[in-house]
Amino acid sequence: MRRAYYAEVAGRYWKRPATEAEVDAGLRDDPADGLVPPTGQFVVGRLDGVPLSCGGIRVLDPVTAELTRVYVDPRARGTGGGAALLAALEDEARALGAERVRLDTRSDLVEARALYARNGYAEIPAYNSGPYAEHWFEKHLA
Known part of the structure; x- marks a missing residue:
């Protein structure tokens, strides 16, 4: 799932399909080390048993978690899978003690x-200076 995510976001950025070597390099440069408890979690969503979405949540501070690597395969878009994935990631954020997600x-x-x-995230001022960040969102968890 992470390969599919990276291939899509890199291809869109470069306005051409990413090569396998570029995907490999991107995955090496962007490890998922922090996406395991107690600092985070990685979730894979399935449709009819087929993995078609994924996303990570990581702790930024005692009350804030960050969504990362959120991906829904084009075959699953429009099925409600994206909303279900966000709900699962928000549950993981709560389990990690977060009160908000950015x-x-x-x-x-x-x-x-x-x-x-559509799922309650509002645009906020920049909270980081990531090289690809152009929009920032936040949602307060109940």
Whole structure:
């Protein structure tokens, strides 16, 4: 799932398909080390038993968790899988003690931005200076 995620976001950024070597390099440069308890979690969503979505949550501070590597395969878009994935990631954030969830994303990832807005995330001022961050969102957890 992480390969599919990286291939899509890199391909969109470069406006061409990412090569296997580029995907390999991207995964090496962006390890998922922190996406395991007690600092985070990684979730894989399935549709009819087939893995078609994923996302990570990591602790930023005692009350804030961050969504990262959120991906819904094009075959699963429009099925409600994205909302279910966000709900599962928010549950994981609560289990890690978070009261709010933040994320950053790029302008070209329009489906992601729409998904976040539909699910209660509001745009906020920048909270980080990531090289690809162009939009920042936050949601307070109940």
